[in-house]
Amino acid sequence: MPDVFVNYRTGDEESAATMIARELARRFGGERIFFASDSIEPGHRYPAELVRAVEECQALLAVIGPRWSEVRGTDGRAALETEQDWTRREIRTALDRGILVIPVLVGKATRIDPAVLPDDLRELADCQYRRFDHRNAGPDLAALGDALARLLPDLGTADRDARVARERAKAKPRKKSAKDAGHTRMRTRDVEQRVRGGIGNLNGDLSGTFVNEPRGPVNTGRGHQYNAPHFEGDNTGVQFTAGDNSGTVHQRFERERRRSDDGR
Numbered sequence: 001m002p003d004v005f006v007n008y009r010t011g012d013e014e015s016a017a018t019m020i021a022r023e024l025a026r027r028f029g030g031e032r033i034f035f036a037s038d039s040i041e042p043g044h045r046y047p048a049e050l051v052r053a054v055e056e057c058q059a060l061l062a063v064i065g066p067r068w069s070e071v072r073g074t075d076g077r078a079a080l081e082t083e084q085d086w087t088r089r090e091i092r093t094a095l096d097r098g099i100l101v102i103p104v105l106v107g108k109a110t111r112i113d114p115a116v117l118p119d120d121l122r123e124l125a126d127c128q129y130r131r132f133d134h135r136n137a138g139p140d141l142a143a144l145g146d147a148l149a150r151l152l153p154d155l156g157t158a159d160r161d162a163r164v165a166r167e168r169a170k171a172k173p174r175k176k177s178a179k180d181a182g183h184t185r186m187r188t189r190d191v192e193q194r195v196r197g198g199i200g201n202l203n204g205d206l207s208g209t210f211v212n213e214p215r216g217p218v219n220t221g222r223g224h225q226y227n228a229p230h231f232e233g234d235n236t237g238v239q240f241t242a243g244d245n246s247g248t249v250h251q252r253f254e255r256e257r258r259r260s261d262d263g264r
Contacts, residue, residue, distance in 0.1 A: 002034035003155055004148060005057040005094070009079065009087045013065030016106045016132055020063065023141045024148070028158050050090065058152050060094040061144075062124065063132075065106040069116045081118065092120045100151065103129040104144070 004024060008017035021035035030038075034053040040046050054060065073079045080088055094101050103112060103124065114125040130147065132140045142161075149156040156162070 001056045002039070002053055003028070003032040003058045003152055005034045005054050005060045005090070006063065007060055007087060007090045007094075008063040009065075009068050009071055011071040012067040013063055013106045016065065016104075016134065017063040019134075019137060020061065020104065020132065020141065020144065024145060027145050027161055028148075028155050029160075032155065032158060050086065051093065054090050054093045054099075055097060057094070057099060058154070059100040059102060059148065060091065062091055062101060062103045063106060064103055064109050064112065066109050068109065080116070080121075083118075088118065088121060091124060095121070095123050101127050102147075103127055104132050105129050106132050107134065 006017055006021040006024075008014060017035070018037075021033055021038065025033045025035075025038075033039075034057060036046065036050065039053065040049045069078065069080050071079050073082055073085070075082075079085045082088070091101065101124065105111070111129070112125040114122050117125060130140075130144050132144070145159075145161070149159045149162065
């Protein structure tokens with residue numbers, strides 16, 4: 001059973017009706033949208049199929065273009081004036097059964113003038129409408145679909161676009177959390193190495209050690225290291241450091257001999 005019946009008039013914006021029907025079928029499922037040229041199987045009798053689909057639908061979209069009330073039949077009369085006109089019969093059936101009827105005004109079509117409508121369709125002029133423009137097809141189709149999903153709970157449940165949006169919304173926090181967690185681990189490791197190093201900032205992995213901001217003698221390779229700075233005052237002396245990474249580091253201070261001309 002279709003939820004939405006797409007009503008249109010041959011000779012007035014069939015292309016717009018086709019676009020609307022196909023987009024709604026993509027979003028909600030083809031079985032939920034009735035469009036005569038797509039929904040009636042070959043060999044089936046279209047009068048009975050049309051009547052059944054209108055009677056069972058929850059909403060009818062009346063696609064109305066600029067020529068909707070002007071298209072004439074084979075007898076030269078305006079098709080809308082003929083009681084057996086299928087566009088008129090479908091809308092009348094929906095109104096009589098209390099089915100939701102939404103006029104969709106296409107392009108330059110203006111709000112329906114009750115004066116051009118037969119008595120059995122006068123109520124159509126009072127129905128709130130939506131607009132569709134080929135130049136703004138994407139947003140207009142999305143707005144129409146959103147309105148139907150809100151008005152018809154069954155369509156809202158089957159809404160594929162809403163489901164995709166929910167899945168994307170759920171995926172974003174997971175990606176962000178994983179990124180933040182990795183950043184936190186790196187900062188924690190850096191802090192731990194800062195505390196354990198004692199001579200600056202140690203950063204590294206299995207491939208080696210990197211020393212940033214050293215605050216003392218540093219030897220990161222094999223072999224001896226000699227440091228001989230001179231100090232003034234009581235600490236005057238020579239600092240000697242020797243060793244490598246596989247053993248200990250030795251330091252000693254030797255006070256310099258006083259000069260012979262020093263009177264003390």
